[in-house]
Amino acid sequence: MTVRILIADDQALVRAGFRRLLESEPGIEVVGEAGDGLQALELARRRTPDVVLMDIRMPTLDGLEATRRLLGAGGAARVVILTTFDVDEYVFEAIRAGASGFLLKDSPPEQLIAAIHVVAAGEALLAPSITRRLIEQFARHPAPRAAAEALAELTPRELDVLKLLARGLSNSEIAAELVLGEATIKTHVAHVLMKLDLRDRVQAVVLAYETGLVQPGAPAPPLRG
Numbered sequence: 001m002t003v004r005i006l007i008a009d010d011q012a013l014v015r016a017g018f019r020r021l022l023e024s025e026p027g028i029e030v031v032g033e034a035g036d037g038l039q040a041l042e043l044a045r046r047r048t049p050d051v052v053l054m055d056i057r058m059p060t061l062d063g064l065e066a067t068r069r070l071l072g073a074g075g076a077a078r079v080v081i082l083t084t085f086d087v088d089e090y091v092f093e094a095i096r097a098g099a100s101g102f103l104l105k106d107s108p109p110e111q112l113i114a115a116i117h118v119v120a121a122g123e124a125l126l127a128p129s130i131t132r133r134l135i136e137q138f139a140r141h142p143a144p145r146a147a148a149e150a151l152a153e154l155t156p157r158e159l160d161v162l163k164l165l166a167r168g169l170s171n172s173e174i175a176a177e178l179v180l181g182e183a184t185i186k187t188h189v190a191h192v193l194m195k196l197d198l199r200d201r202v203q204a205v206v207l208a209y210e211t212g213l214v215q216p217g218a219p220a221p222p223l224r225g
Contacts, residue, residue: 003120004031006049008040010058037061049077050120056083064093071098078119153195161188166208
């Protein structure tokens, strides 16, 4: 299946570089380029990309607000935030806005390609360099009361799955830990996301730390679907 990509960045040379890289990859099609957040919203509406590569700092409308508007309107596209700034508040706000991925612009090309495929498949990915600090920052921001109360809707087994998911375990690793089939774990994860009204696994991890279900401890592995 071809992954349709929209590139949003205010620097034409950066957009051209991304386009050249992506168009050389089989299974990826660049369907448009935007120079600011407003253009990105309009192109996303008209060209229905699967993934938007969104710069944070853009004129007229920045990438964070464009992400909020795009996903707040029920857009099906998934957003990977790309920036040169490895700064905590950007990561925090990007995930709050609903982004499914966050990578630095100097990430290796293969990491960007992998991120696109991971996010297009409905999963989520964060650059390993920022994962630990992200977890700690969310843990310092208590979840809304409604979010904490939502945990009461989960069964004991679903809570077990969420705790292990928040530790960074894959479905197969969770299955081994709980001595269950991987298909059963996939079903439990789907139920957790549905009951908590979460978009993906990254948001589930964030909620687990915000509510205190899981506490920051040993360094965590990269958050990935």
